[in-house]
Amino acid sequence: MGNSASRSDFEWVYTDQPHTQRRKEILAKYPAIKALMRPDPRLKWAVLALVLVQLLACWLVRALAWRWLLFWAYAFGGCMNHSLTLAIHDISHNAAFGTGCAARNRWLAVFANLPVGVPYAASFKKYHVDHHRYLGGDGLDVDVPTRLEGWFFCTPARKLLWLVLQPFFYSLRPLCVHPKAVTRMEVLNTLVQLAADVAIFALWGLKPMVYLLASSFLGLGLHPISGHFVAEHYMFLKGHETYSYYGPLNWITFNAGYHVEHHDFPSIPGYSLPLVRKIAPEYYDHLPQHHSWVKVLWDFVFEDSLGPYARVKRVYRLAKDGL
Structure with a gap:
């Protein structure tokens, strides 16, 4: 996919994001999909298990050679921490608990954040809503790289x-954009x-903390699971700005690969996204x-x-004017 010419700018478009219209069409044709818009009771237990596994790993690496x-931070901890993100x-x-229990969701996210080593869950939520509402929005969607990134890399x-260096760019870009x-x-x-x-x-000294931080840095950097950062919205084929992946890594990533389906129906938990595709395959x-x-x-x-x-970029004038 893609063409042979190198890029010197983003792909600017003057159309609305495709997910809004597709969502309307699918719901009109398959109203049963609304039944999938409910909390996933498994999510809190999966988070608990992942956090406990990483705490056990902290105890196990205390006397491990650097x-x-x-090695284990990349091969194992990287998978665990990326899954937690x-x-x-x-x-x-x-x-996890539905829109009626927002506080419970926020605190579960803080708990899931613990093995990551650095606080980010609350900040992620604050910016992620803009990624969905203003997909590709200039100055609004901080998932899109800056011009400096595009020019230099x-x-x-x-x-x-x-x-x-993906973890650093995702952390610092919102402060600039x-x-x-x-x-x-x-x-x-x-x-x-x-x-x-x-x-x-x-309790356990320096090595467990290095293990957790290395798990996050390595697992969110050049790691097989990190392919989803690029796979989701980078324009591999002109005219398409969101892509799905249906492979086995979905098993340990809460179906993050079902990304077109997720943007169409962000209120449907990852566990149920395969059902969206099954109900509306066309x-x-x-x-x-x-x-x-x-x-x-x-x-x-x-x-x-x-x-x-x-990346596809668009201007949301009303949003930027605060209207």
């Missing part, structure tokens, strides 16, 4: 470095995270899709047509 600690993504849509070596006031929940998220980090350090089966997140990363690095600039 080289093996980093995708659980937090689902929770940001109130998937344009060669295979630089794009590889960009993938390695669309800064927002710090919320009370972000302060609480930070205090809880710092208390947990201090407790782990006091809306999804013909769309371009990815079959391997590893191949996505490979193509992103080595194809000239791909890079941080390979």
Whole structure:
């Protein structure tokens, strides 16, 4: 997919995002899909299990040699922590307890954040709503790289470095593109995270903390699961800005690969997204899709047509005017 010419700008479009219209058509044809818009009771137990596994890992790595600690942080901890960030993504849509229990969802996200090592769950929720509402919005959707990223990370070596540094770009980009006031929940998220980090350090020493932080940095950087960052919205085929992946890594990522379905129905938990495709296959089966997140990363690095600039952007004038 893609063309051979390198990019010097984003793909600017002057149409609405496709998900709104498709959602209306599918609901009109298949109103039964509304029954899937309910909390997923499994989610809180999955989060509990992942957090406990990472705490057990902290205890196990106390006396591990540094080289093996980093190996397990990438091979195992990276999968666990990346999975937790995708659980937090689902929770940001109130998937654990429903919209009527927003506080429970927020605190579950803070709990899921603990093995990540740095506080981010509350900030993620604050910005993620804009990603759905203003997909590709200039100055609004912080999922889209900056012009500086697009200009500089344009060669295979630089794009590889960009993938390695993904956690930093996702953390810092909102402060540059669309800064927002710090919320009370972000302060609480930070205090809880710092208390947990201090407790782990006091109980078991430095290596468990290095393990958790390395799990996050390595697992969200150049890692097979991180292929979803690129697979979801980078324009591998002109005219298509959202892509799904239906492969086996969905089993450990809360069906994050079902991304077209997720943007069509963000209130449906990841567990139920395969049912959306099953109910309305004619809306999804013909769309371009990815079959391997590893191949996505490979193509992103080595194809000239791909890079941080390979994103659809649009202007939401009313939103920027605050109307």
